[in-house]
Amino acid sequence: xxxxxxxxxxNISKNKLQEKIELPSGWKFYQIxxxxxxxxxxxxxxxxxxxxxxxxxxxxxxxxxxSVINHINNSGYNPLIGKNEExxxxxxxxxxxxYLLDNEILNIPSKGKIIVAGxxxxxxxxxxxxxxxxxxxxxxxxxxxxxxxxxIISTDxxxxxxxxxxxxxxx
Numbered sequence: 001x002x003x004x005x006x007x008x009x010x011n012i013s014k015n016k017l018q019e020k021i022e023l024p025s026g027w028k029f030y031q032i033x034x035x036x037x038x039x040x041x042x043x044x045x046x047x048x049x050x051x052x053x054x055x056x057x058x059x060x061x062x063x064x065x066x067s068v069i070n071h072i073n074n075s076g077y078n079p080l081i082g083k084n085e086e087x088x089x090x091x092x093x094x095x096x097x098x099y100l101l102d103n104e105i106l107n108i109p110s111k112g113k114i115i116v117a118g119x120x121x122x123x124x125x126x127x128x129x130x131x132x133x134x135x136x137x138x139x140x141x142x143x144x145x146x147x148x149x150x151x152i153i154s155t156d157x158x159x160x161x162x163x164x165x166x167x168x169x170x171x
Contacts, residue, residue: 007106008048009166010036011159012133013056021163024170035136037079038088042144050105050147053137054162057129060154063161067102067110068150071135072128075119079136080143089143098138100147107169108162114152 006026011017017031030044045051060066084091102110117128118135134150141148153162 005048007050007052008045009052009054010044010137011054011056012137013155013159015056015155017159019160021159022167023163024167026170027166035079035133036140038085038140038143041137041140042088045141045144045146048146050100050149051137051141052106052149052151053134054151054153054158055131055134056155056158057131057152058155059129060152060158062154062156062158064111064154065108065158065162065165066112066114066152067108068099068116068131068134068138068152069101069113070099070115071117071138072115072121072123073118073135073139074121075132075135077118077132077136079140089145093139093142093145095139095142098142098148100149105147106149108149108151108165110151116150116152 005028008028010030012032014033021029023029116131116134118132121128138148
């Protein structure tokens with residue numbers, strides 16, 4: 001079965017989107033305020049090959065964009081806990097490479113690469129950015145055998161700047 005859309009873009013933000021995002025053909029966009037559970041994720045990304053999740057963060061400047069390359073889940077929670085429903089994916093997904101890296105498929109340049117955390121984690125003497133939402137979404141993407149990109153964007157024009165990068169990357 002061929003995918004209906006190559007990409008599903010999910011933006012996680014507490015702020016509601018004020019303007020419509022223009023996207024090239026083959027893209028679906030969703031604005032949410034917290035991570036999706038397995039069923040919600042399946043419903044929204046069904047028919048998509050690649051999932052792109054952006055999460056707004058006040059510690060990121062307007063023109064910055066950080067590509068998530070890995071995570072440490074120290075939250076004490078896993079979104080796959082509970083009864084497994086085979087239609088959503090394998091019970092124990094391969095988590096050796098939960099993130100697609102810059103330019104593997106989607107040609108979006110980032111300011112830097114970042115490891116994020118689910119919960120409070122100090123790694124190599126530095127506090128990691130606590131972004132449970134992206135961590136949980138990457139676990140569910142692996143569970144459903146979807147390619148996954150995670151990006152941390154700014155709360156100031158981050159959506160607009162990221163949508164411009166998508167326009168460029170697909171042309």
